[in-house]
Amino acid sequence: MTSTPGSAGPTAATTPPPSDPSPRVRRFTTAERLVHRATAWLVLICVATAACLYVPQLAELVGRRRLVVTVHEWSGLLIPVPLLAGLASRALRADLSRINRFGPHDRRWLRAALRRDHAPGSRPAGKFNAGQKLYAAWTAGAVLVMLGTGLLMWFTGLAPLVWRTGATFVHDWLALALGVVVAGHMAKALADPEARRGMRTGSVERLWARSEHPLWRETEE
Amino acid sequence: MCPRPLVTGDRRCSNGWVNSPLPDRDRSSPDDGGAPVGRRLVLAMLGLGAAGVVAAPVLQRTLEDGLGAVADKDPTGLTGLLPNGGGFRYYSVTTSVPEKTAADYRLTVDGLVDRPATYTLDSLKALPQTRMVRDVQCVTGWRVPETPFEGVRLSALLDAAGVRPGAKAIRFTCFDGAYSESLTLEQASRPDVLVATRMRDEPLAHAHGGPIRLYVAPMYFYKSAKWLSGITVTDSVRPGYWEELGYDVDAWVGRSNGRDDAPTV
Structure with a gap:
C-alpha cells in the first residue's frame, strides 16, 4: 500500500496541500470565447428582429418596421465577422480543423445518439462530439445561404425578379429551420452547466471532459 | 503532455482509418484525422x-x-x-397605432375642393356601398386570393366635395401619425378604388387598418393605406411614405417595382 498525503506524520502543515481531485482543463481560449459571444449576440439580435418582422402579433406589438429592418439587415450581415476575425487565433483554427474532420468514432457517436443510447462508452468523442460537428457545419452553411439570399432581397438591383422571389422563399424557410436548430443548440447548453462554464470561463472539470469527450487529449490549466 | 498521434496510414485516403495499421489507436488523437x-x-x-x-x-x-x-x-x-402559409401580414411603420371607434373616428376631405367635408363612421356606412372580390398582392411577394372588400367609391366622395379645376392628385393621410399615400386624380376616379368599411364581409378590424382604410384594387397593397383619416386634393402628386423610400408611385400590380405578378384586376 502506498502512502497518501498527510500520512507521513503530524507535520502535515508543511506538505503541499492535496491536489484538487478534479483539476480544470483548458477548453477554449479568450479569443474563441469572444468570437462565440459576439456571434451569439448578433444571432440573437438577428433572430429577434426577424420574429418582429415576421410574426404578426410581434409585428403589431413592435411596429417601427424601417428601424427593425435596418437592425435585422446589419446584424445579419455582421454574423460571419467575429469568426473571420477569430481566424487570426491559432487555437481557433485548430478547433475548426477538429470540427471539420469526422472519424469512425463520430459515426459511432451518431448511431448511439440516434438509438438514444446513453450507456457509458457508447458515445466516443474527441474535443467535439459528432453532434457538435454537424451543428457547426450545418449552421455555417445555413448562415452563408441566409447571407446570400438576404443580400439579394436587400439590394434589389443585384438580380432579376425570379431570383429575388426564390431568395425570399429560401430565406423564409431556412430561417424557420435555423430557428429550430439554434433553439436546440441553446437547449443543449442549458441542460449542461459544465459545458456552459467551459464557454464562459474557458475551462472545464477534468472529470467532465473524461466522460463527455473521452478521446480528447486535453491540456491541464 | 499531449502525445502526438502516430500517423502511419495515408490520411488523405477516405478509408485511411479503416485500413491503416494503427497498432495503438487509443493513443493517437482522434481529432486529427478523418474525412472533412x-x-x-x-x-x-x-x-x-x-x-x-x-x-x-x-x-x-x-x-x-x-x-x-x-x-x-x-x-x-x-x-x-409558416412562410407563405396564406393570409395577411401586419406591417406598421410606427410604434403603436391608436384605436378609433365609431365615437371618435373622423375622415376629412379637403384641399382643392368646393365643399370640404368631415365624415363619421356611420355617415360613411350610410352611403352607397360597393363590394369587390379581388386578389391582394403585397410588393414583398405574398398574395391573398379573392378577398372581399366593401366600401364607398372614392370618386363618390370626391364628387360630393366638388374637385376644383387645376387639381391633379390626391394625398391620403392616416391616424397612425406617419403613413401617407397618393394617387393621381385619374387613378382616384377609377371605380375599383374604395374607401373601405368592410373586409372579408366583416367590419374592418384595427389590425387590418380599421375602422376605415383605402382600397386600391389594381395596385400593390401599400397603396391601400390603413387607418385612413384624411383625403386632400392637391395640384401635384406628393409621394407617400414608402414612395419616399424608393417604391413606385404608380404601383400597378405586375407593372411596377420590378415585379411581374399577375394583375389583380
Missing part, C-alpha cells in the same frame, strides 16, 4: 440553397397548395406563421 465532413456539409448547404432559389417557383406552388388546404382547416392558426 464539415467542409462537405457547408458546401452541400450552399448547393442546396442555390438549388432552392432556382427551384423556388415550383416548390412554392406545391407548398402553397398543400399549406392553403391545411390552413383552411387549421383551428390553431399556427399555419399562419
